[in-house]
Amino acid sequence: MTLRTRRFVFLVMAPILGAVLLWAFAGLPRFGHYRGPYGDILNAVSVPERHVTDVVTAVNFDYRGFDTLGEEFIFFAAVIGVVLILREQSDERLGHIEDFASGRAVPPTSDAVRVLGLGLVPLTVLFGIDVVVHGQLTPGGGFQGGVVLATAVLLIYLAGEYDDLHGLYQEATLERAEAFGAAAYVALGLLGLGLDGAFMKNVLPLGHTGSVWSAGAIPLINIAVAVEIGAGLVMLLTNFLHQTIVVRPDGRRSPLERVLRQGRPT
């Protein structure tokens, strides 16, 4: 099909599809009139039964914790996929310098950006940990906190310290950390199977509602998820960054800055 044919066919079909979907939505209860029962049951029982205050976390990591295990492995598989797709081919050289053979030198990162970026790192780390450990109490949890923690690493890149950061870890370490997070989730599930015959059964002491160590295994699962997501996201971003490395005149590399300065292509 040519582009024009495609657009024509789509514009004929889309209104019909839209009408069919709207016809279906008309059968739902009116907006703002959720009828339950599933959500209402869990809103009523989660706090007394699971000693959480954030019911969404109880749903994610306890009542429907098995779904979330699947979700974590979706992330796990995606990171592996990206690493595989962006792996160096035998006919490639590190950094693909030829791709950037524009002849333009990239100015070095200014000290102000560097200080600001590095200064934000400890704050971001603290915020990330806070989001993770309060998962069962307030909105947030292992997933959101894990992403925030990965952002802290990203700030180091932004500050133009790529070489310095690169010395901190090896890809194999990150892979292990990601796999460890995923394996820990499975292990916590198996704990329930071993002690009480049901996979994902939350068998640990529930603690006092409202404290950081409450809700049994939920904080542990949150930490496992944060490790997996944090390590996985750093791997994702490192792999993308790796594709964009440019060699700067003073031997340092700063990829992101280049995009931001370059603006629109000419």
Add this chain to the structure above:
Amino acid sequence: MNSLVPLPVVVPLAAAALLLMFGGVLAGSVVRALTVAATIAETVLAGALVHAARSGTIVYWFGGWTPRHGAAIGVSFAVDRIGAGAATLAGVVVTAAALSTRRAFGERPALTHALMLTMLAAMAGFCLTGDIFDLFVFYELIAVSAFGLAAFDTGDPRSLRAALNFAITNSIGAFLLLIGIALLYGRTGALNLAQIGRQLAAAPHTDGLVVVAFATITVGFLVKAAIVPFHFWLVDLASTGPVPLVLILGGALDALAVYAIARVYWTAFAPALGGHEAALRVVLLAVGAFTALIAGAMSLSTREPRRVLAFVLVSHTGTVLVGVGCLSALGIAGTAIYALADGAIKVALFACIGMRTGDREEVVSGVAVTAVLIAGGLALAGFPLFGISLGESVIEHAASSTGNPWIVPVLVVASVLTAGAVLRIALTAARTRGARPRAPELGAVAGVLVGVAIGARFAAARWAAGAASAFVASNAYGRAVLNGERVASPAAAGGVRLSGGSELLDLVTVVGALAIVVWLDWVRPRATARSAMRETTAVGYAIRRLHSGSLGDSVTWLTVGATTFAVAVAVALR
């Protein structure tokens, strides 16, 4: 026994995580051996569940969250023989695929094999789950694991394009599925399939919401099953993607997607839509028959071996959909036998063809390869020794006995076309003195799978009738899941008896397939043999143009197909 239920999912997942943790330092052959050990473990566990489920559906609640007052609060697995059998088939096929990774996935073996394991875990969960959102999660886990493998061959733009096409169309299918789930949840306040079924049946009449929810959910699975016109991604991927992934897609995944349609229909929709069964049946049979016929015809339009098999694959998924679309126990029984035998044969065929992966000018040759190809062609033609013949005749019987005898000639013609196409590849292989296959383990795999296909003729036939009767017993399923009753499997009464195929029809198909080969390769100009890779007819060229691998085309056809299907279902159920 009960604590066995989650293990077909948990074991491969744990193995995948451990492989990523420690596999980086291991040699490829060790990684492969560990992977095969995990896939065999899954196969044995799922097989044990088939045995355990013989006396009724096994219900397992994750986290120990049993339902309260008939309302599910957790996620359940509800295991019956058909579901566990599908999980077993997945295990066999992934084992075969894991044995054939040496050339395809030589680099970073720990990563590729970890993806195959997450994919297997997801397929097992997909087969066993009793919760519609859990079904979605596993649908996505299968897809995301497969995307990384599909794009593994990063040096080949066609392979990359196929991976993009695959990822984009499957994601849109997943969104449609999710919209259907949201519709059902808004109406019933439930995610458990049995509970949804009860709630929908309690409503006085079926309205637009139920109709469209059925349509969007079904389309979501049809995209994954690569039914025409949602098949473009599969043709592209099966003719360019890595062989082990193609084995999994062809051997099990497409059939599993159709299985999911049956599972959701019989648990969630049948209680409410039962009164409209005849009309719905016609829609599903029409889609399946159309796919079987069109893709069968297209399989003769090219001589590129993997492309031929891709169309054969699509055509046979159409037949599987016909079996499920009969909406009867007999149809399910026929489908189970057919899918098992057909999956094994397709794995054997792709394993042979795919030995020379990577170069575009594929030439297959060698005595063993030719033998497997001929056996495969005869099996597809309905040679009575193989399970395919029995399965197909049961499906035909099911269609006739539900008032749709027109299906019989359609399936016969589709078999003739696809068998003819495969025999043509066999002929090319026999006549070519090309490079010898260099992977002996593939020949072994193929041999074993041909054996499985023959075995299905005798073994599967014995339990398929009873298993299918239990599968369609919506009421018993609901009571087992929501009330914790141990419901005995219904006897295979209810008219489900498997009669052997008509030998005359089988003979007609075999002769027809041979006639096609003779016509296309001898009576018509010999030019086709010389330019094996080129399309030589106007029709072949047009079909190739249609399947040019354009992402925009795939999505346009998806929109057309989804809209048409939804409207057809709506009209049928009015």
Add this chain to the structure above:
Amino acid sequence: MTFLPYVVAVWLFLAGLYGIVTSRNLVHQVVCLSVVQTSTYVVLLAVGYRTNATAPVFAGIALTRPAVDPIVQALSLTDVVVGATVSALLLAIVVQVHKRTGSLDPEDLRDVNQRIPQ
């Protein structure tokens, strides 16, 4: 007016799909796919919404306060993760496509080298 969330969801679904169908740039296509996906978040959260109810977080408020449905929020969370991962994979493939073909136009990826029959 109370139908607006669903109209918006259908709009996003079709607009994103239109973008994919007519796109001439693979990165654009991937972003359009994520727009299609946002329609599912909107539908899910709209289905579980309850007027004048609080979020399902009972930190410092009485358990008897009416709250919106926590289930759809858990489902949306999963959905968000899935969406992000699929986009990451697609973008990685796009990087490789560009490396191999030097183009981002999906039309350049079609099979065009097939011989036209006489």
Add this chain to the structure above:
Amino acid sequence: MNALQGIVLLLVAGAGTCVVVARDPLRQAILASFFGIVLAVLFFTLQAPDVALSEIVVGAVALPLMILLTLAKVRGGEK
């Protein structure tokens, strides 16, 4: 439905349309980030703070960042 929700919903529809209509990927990446923020606001008004937080970290930060990195790679090669 209150007025705030109505306005934010319309903003979401508008921002989503802009993301699709913007054919230049760099501009699209910035718009996508804005779209992510508007969606997060919508989720807050629908009393879904957990989802809103995820949408901010993913839709407004991580995803646009990956798009920018992809563009950095491919733009470099176009020169």
